[in-house]
Amino acid sequence: MVEPILEVAGLVKHYPLTRGILFKKQVGSVKAVDGVDFTLGKGETLGIVGESGCGKSTVAKMLVNLERPTAGSIKFKGEDITKLSGKALKSVRRNIQMVFQDPYTSLNPRMTVGDIIGEPYDIHPEVAPKGDRRRKVQELLDVVGLNPEYINRYPHQFSGGQRQRIGIARGLALRPEVIVADEPVSALDVSVQAQVINLLDRLQSEFELSYLFIAHDLSIVRHISDRVGVMYLGRIVEIGRDAEIYDHPTHPYTQALLSAVPLPDPEARERRERIILTGDVPSPTNIPSGCRFRTRCWKAQERCALEVPALAVPAEFRFAAGPAAHDSACHFAEEKQVVTTKEPE
């Protein structure tokens, strides 16, 4: 494996639920993230998929230090950033930048594009001396495919796709090594999505970036990721290289998720087996005992209510050197192909 740049271990974020005004007492907690481990290699793209409320955005926020974790560690090049403060924290944050989902609300409407992209330089003036900033911002506009003359325009003068490019330019301003992108294309139209995905692809090789790419769209995640982690109710249930997850999933949740994605191929309609899950995701304030997926799982047995399955290579695949031998948190893991991968023509 490539040299890791981010190592996340035992990451937990619980939000307390309190009752009372004067004498607050904690009556429970929302377990948004409940023990997440992964590593991100240098120059690699790790995709995190999951449905709404699974905690994927909370993980992103903790990585860029917008939220403090309740427990666990986030190591950037071997240094635990959750324990840092002051100057040391500031210099680490420069290296981990974020691109947000909604290009309409994540840009200040009263600032010009030049001020938005240049704002990171106010906080980290060592990256660009004052006189040099305008030129740097124009360079960035050019890099993300916008006309450098637009530097004095305001966000409302741009379309959604162009705004997302501005958000990406801002993320790149400090020359970070890691970019955390939280649903960067889900607010965009189909024909514009492809432009932004290609841009992210190109920037990765140009600037040797490592991406943590968070999305709910499994097709986009497959396209862009080297490895993929599937989250459910605050935990990663399965993680592996993209072909391992998409072509040889062993966790029932991953299988159901993959089988539910509509394919743009009417011929596949009859051939495909659909796993339709019953019910909704349980509330994160009241997580089921044992395996958290068991309330919707068609394979659940008594053991699933008693024992929490660990995220590891399941025993039955441990000695097989095939693509099924990847981490999966299920007591009854078995391989099941739900998507037939075609070679691109």
Added chain:
Amino acid sequence: MLLEVRDLHVEFRTRDGVAKAVNGVDYGVDEGETLAVLGESGSGKSVTAQAIMGILDIPPGKITGGEIVFQGQDLLKLKEDERRKVRGAEMAMIFQDALSSLNPVLSVGDQLGEMFVVHRGMSKKDARARAVELMDRVRIPAAKERVRDYPHQFSGGMRQRIMIAMALALEPALIIADEPTTALDVTVQAQVMELLAELQREYNMGLILITHDLGVVADVADRIAVMYAGRIVEQAPVHDIYKAPAHPYTRGLLDSIPRLDQKGQELYAIKGLPPNLMNIPPGCAFNPRCPMARDVCRTDVPPLYDVDDGRTSACHFWTECLNG
């Protein structure tokens, strides 16, 4: 044909100018058939649906031409009170965002029952019983206890099912579903789409499914109409269009989506942006973004060419596009 839209034109008069949202749309749906209307934001797909339902905001909107023939009569010629009898009873709509289309201060039972009280003159008690039946029908667990609950007490998927129940209440002949699953997660989306398809078969309803998702279309539609800048640029049976699109815009869309069953190379990206509806390019509206555009595309609006039986394309060079 159950419903036929002929040469529909809709525009919005605003302070900044006239936005031509729909510029000559023709499509039709039969009983038991699913027509998918595919398009990006601003393509006019929802405005057309609102015109059919008669819920367009007039003004600023204005229907400037065309006919909407439903069960043999032109809806645009009806008076508002006659129109109201059709709406809900004969055709119903399912909206994208169930939370904002349900009334937050009425229980779901009251909202479902209202349909029967207003249209069928039922007593409140009977209407409530019918509401419970409907909730059962869309598989809401413990319907009898939950009929008094308010919309916020349901999950997103269940709220969308209540919307479906409401649309089905009076067993309409036509349902228009405007992005019914866009706000839902994949696993819930699959549940809701399956339910909708099952109920459609059972009642033999016509369904117009408005969406931007090429995957959902491939899953459920019989025919597709692709919209761009207020026009239908291609209309075809679902199998044909995915195999060989006859319009460069459709081809571009199909090539630009990442696929679950393919590890892709670089994606094809349609260059540029959808046009401003106040200033639609002359000739073919797609010409500034089209890889095949020639001089004639910049001057002449392409008519609808017959590609095949039940298949049309608004491209001067559809034969070239069809043959790749």
